[in-house]
Amino acid sequence: MKTHVRVLVIGGGVVGVSTLYHLTRKGWTDVALIERTELTAGSTWHAAGLLPLFNMSYTVGQLHKYSVDLYKRLPGETGQDVSFHVSGNLRLATSRDRMDEYQKYCGTANTIGVPFEIISPQRVKELWPLAELGGSGDTPALVGALYHPDDGHIAPADLTMALRKGARAAGAEIYEHTEAQAFERTPAGEWQVKTSKGDIVAEHLVLATGNYARQTGRMLGLNVPAIPVEHQYIVYDESPELKSYRQGGGRELAVLRESDASYYLREERMGWILGPYERGAPARFADGVPDWFGRSLFPGDLDRLVPHVEAATRRVPALENCGIKDIVNGPISYTPDGSPLIGPAWGLPNVWLNEGHSFGITAAGGSGWQLAEWITEGEPGIDMLAVDPRRYGAYTGKRYVVKKNEETYRNVFTIHYPDEERADARPAKTSPVYDKINAMGAVWGQRYGWERANWFAPAGVERKDKWSFRRTNYFPYVAREVQLMREQVGVIDLTPFTKHEVTGPGAEAWLDGLVANKVPARVGRMALSHALTPRGGIRSEFTITKIADEHFYVVSAGAAERYDGDFLQKKLPKDGSVGLRNITNTRGCFVVAGPHSRAVLTQLTDTPLDNDSFPWLTAQTIEAALAVDVYALRVNFVGSLGWELHFPIEYAHNLFDALFEAGAKHGIGMVGMRAMESLRMEKSYRMWGSDMTPDYTPFEASLDRFVRMKKGGFIGKEALEQQLAAGVPNRFVTLEVHGVTDADPLGNEPLFDKNGKMIGRATSGYYGHHIKKSLAIGYVKAQYAEPGTPLSILILGERKQATVLRESPYDPDNNELRA
Ligand SMILES: Cc1cc2nc3c(=O)[nH]c(=O)nc-3n(C[C@H](O)[C@H](O)[C@H](O)COP(=O)(O)OP(=O)(O)OC[C@H]3O[C@@H](n4cnc5c(N)ncnc54)[C@H](O)[C@@H]3O)c2cc1C
Secondary structure (H helix, E strand, O other): OOOEEEEEEEOOOHHHHHHHHHHHHOOOOOEEEEOOOOOOOOOHHHOOOEOOOOOOOHHHHHHHHHHHHHHHHHHHHHOOOOOOEOOOEEEEEOOHHHHHHHHHHHHHHHHHOOOOEEEOHHHHHHHOOOOOOOOOOOOOOOOEEEEEOOOOEOOHHHHHHHHHHHHHHOOOEEEOOOOEEEEEEOOOOOEEEEEOOEEEEEEEEEEOOHHHHHHHHHHOOOOOOOEEEEEEEEEEOOOHHHHHHHHOOOOOOOEEEEHHHOEEEEEEOOEEEEEEOOOOOOEOOOOOOOOOOOOOOOOOOHHHHHHHHHHHHHHOHHHHHOOEEEEEEEEEEEOOOOOOEEEEOOOOOOEEEEEOOOOHHHHHHHHHHHHHHHHHHOOOOOOOHHHOHHHOOOOOOHHHHHHHHHHHHHOOOOOOOOOOOOOOOOOOEOOOOHHHHHHOOEEEEEEOOEEEEEEEOOOOOOOOOOOOOOOOOOHHHHHHHHHHHHHOOEEEEOOOOEEEEEEOOOHHHHHHHHEOOOOOOOOOEEEEEEEEOOOOOEEEEEEEEEEEOOEEEEEEOHHHHHHHHHHHHHHOOOOOOOEEEEOHHHEEEEEEEOOOHHHHHHOOOOOOOOOOOOOOOEEEEEEEOOEEEEEEEOOOOOOOOEEEEEEEHHHHHHHHHHHHHHHHHHOOEEOOHHHHHHHHHHOOOOOEOOOEOOOOOOOOOOOHHHOOOOOOOOOOHHHHHHHHHHOOOEEEEEEEEOOOOOOOOOOOOEEEOOOOOEEEEEEEEEEEOOOOEEEEEEEEEHHHOOOOOEEEEEEOOEEEEEEEEOOOOOOOOOHHHHO
């Protein structure tokens, strides 16, 4: 066994072996993998081998697409067959909402180049003659289906062996029966891994330990939010009907998914495999995998399976005539949002996770591809935020993860509405004034563990969402909140913002090297600033305010706490010249905005708030009501006159009550996240994570005014120089969409020129309630960015005309903000 390698992968499931394979494809051949028992001994050996291309996530969709393409060429490359049956994949729909979900997905599929068809019930019958179309008795009628001709199923162990062969042929080593037992940092900054067969030192560690993710993480002090859930499928005996259909020349049936009955069905040796996602499947191994488990399974739980078996038998009566051969019930790793954890571990240099895979056979290729690129080149080739392990924070304790993973598992096949908010493990994190806001009719949502009011139900209106892909029950109430903000004064509780304090003699120079904008030099000035990736993509957005000499207040998105914190911490100079403190939980934030906001705030503070004393884009430390040391920032994300008050958290109640008392005669009211979405869209404000991602540079995002190419060096500057020299390929635009009656754009819709050629994608969309326009924002090829350009957009299967608008359709000259 080698004693030193560049990368050591821990875990010999399909995901670990794929990572190893892809490292060798990047030219890193001094790499090894250790597996505690034998390759595939974890979840890989008993997986059903389905490769669904369907995924609502833009990122995960790209990973799956890469995998399917790779698996097709792998046998030719390695000489190892992988039993890839390209049988196709059929997802049935029995309701309009389900069809809306498929149509929404098709927007994403279009933008990433996944082939698909939306088909009629009649076509379903042609493709799947053994299925009933329903409509009588207990079998719901089909309204259509989504068909992927390109995917199918594979033999997971053969796939792993092919990847192993490819990796070993390129020089990678694989050591079975070798368990990682402890990790230590060497003085040289490498990782010393104690294994059951001796020590190995590695520059980089990749954890790909499947069901063991939590115990592996614990050895490194990481609380990895991956806990498996039981997942079972039934293997049936030969089916006489299937046999006669196949012997009569019928082609292999597509994998069938009846989403509304939560099961999949595929052929297996003239019989069937039926896999449901049941209610009540328990999380397992929250405290680690016990030694006795090994290459084992759980006993089958027929009670949980019965409702799905019955539904499947109604849809495919041939099931009735075959006996059950086996029930496979194994652990399947899950995370609270169902997406894997691929990327850097937080707080530790050169430690990488490829964990939490619930569709790991499908995702193995793509996750290995991107992780290898990240390790060898310093960043991934596509936007990986949706799977970045740092999208979670310290709140993912054991009980939270258990509850959320069980909830996610049983919802695998439910309709994924864009406004869906799931109920379990809530409320977890709340603002101090949660009860007060709740009493005002809040209808809550959750992000990064925080409760956030989505909208406010007036007295007598039910406090409940009716989730939809279209305008729905809360539409008129969101409109009222938008009007409140535009015409009177509204309050948004943005306490979840991520807040860092950066201090010390080196603070300004250090921050300046991290972001593309000029860090403010004068106390009381602020700068919207973007940290870029080395390739020039947007990694983070920070509002940096100079509070005092050598003291900066750095605010970023609430969901970026660990993502940004980890970035800042890893970049911190070692000489002690800069202090970095995460003060997220020590300050709350109320946005107070609208034409009457000045009149309200003036009653709370002696600080003059007129334009000369307190201009737009400046900040002061003020007293407000009984609160002291309040950072008042004259900026906001809604585009009206207003201030963000960032106050010491202990004053939350006092400040909140004072605001509402002073605001009563000005019609003050609470405003929720959905109204904020409408308001920011009217101003073309880009949202980090959806409109600003590593896929696009700030020039492509049309944020040129926040980039100072003439200042000193900053991360990504060379890439921007190259892009300027070569020409900026895409531009960010705001579109008015015409002819919308009930389905506004929501993001991830493809955009077309007048000849029907795809020339970009929307990254967000909403109805602008004040300007009364259906709006989309996103990226188009640069030549289509001129205001007035006619384009079209595909929304839920319907092509709508759209026109490029001048940036910021509401108040384009920012007169309100300067008022
Ligand atoms: C019943 C069932 C059906 C499924 N069907 C499908 C499907 O159809 N399609 C699909 O895409 N996915 C499916 N899955 C999910 C799929 O099996 C997993 O996502 C996938 O196998 C995960 O692979 P992995 O490499 O991450 O983990 P694993 O295969 O679990 O591998 C992890 C490995 O790490 C090793 N290890 C752990 N700790 C250490 C250590 N300290 N030192 C050394 N080695 C260690 C383990 O021994 C294990 O071999 C199914 C899962 C189940 C349970």
